[in-house]
Amino acid sequence: MGFRDALLDAWALVMPVECAGCEGPDRALCGGCSGSLVPLPTLRATPGGLPVVTALRYEGIVRRVILAFKEQQRTDAAAHLAPALAAALLATADQPGPVELAPVPTSRAAYRRRGYDPVRLVLRKAGHRPAGVLRVARRTTAQKSLSAAERAENLRGALVARGSLEGRRFTLVDDILTTGATLDEAARAISEAGGTVVGGATIAFTPRLIAFRDKPSREDYVGGKAHDDGPPPTGRPS
């Protein structure tokens, strides 16, 4: 994967690009937009009670940069998002003993479409080695129109461990935290394989207002939680 990263970086260097945040004439990210990516680690929790540290609000420039990174092949933005993930991971690092980092996997279809795995790419840019212990077991339907209970049911069994994880401990890593239903499903898959999940870290979290604006549905008002696990236009697992 190191070779692939190097290729992606080289591609970003020769490609005439604009700022991933404001589309100003800049190779990667302009100074103004860089200022919007200064991490502020915040502790949140999933519905299942898993503590998750997240570093940026998924709105404005942050949202545009992440969308450009995930959906417009802006792999050069990984280096600019890495400090946020690194800061979130640092804030989760008060565990005694070894803890591996398990990214929430993308589906094979999403990987083929993008040609890269966004979470793993940022994780490596942040200087960490991902433990690829999970895989997508089956397709799920779009989450946005589902109630909280329906979402949990929809996600159940969506992820599976690649093998026994007996005696191993993990911090889950994902790009965006919205309700946390996907992180709960990842934790379930790891527990089922004998592993332990001590917490989670994400680059950004979706403020409730944004979730409502992007996904106007009555479920946004039910149960006090927003109802999306990823940025539009693609959900996860897709």
Ligand SMILES: [Zn+2]
């Ligand atoms: Zn900019």
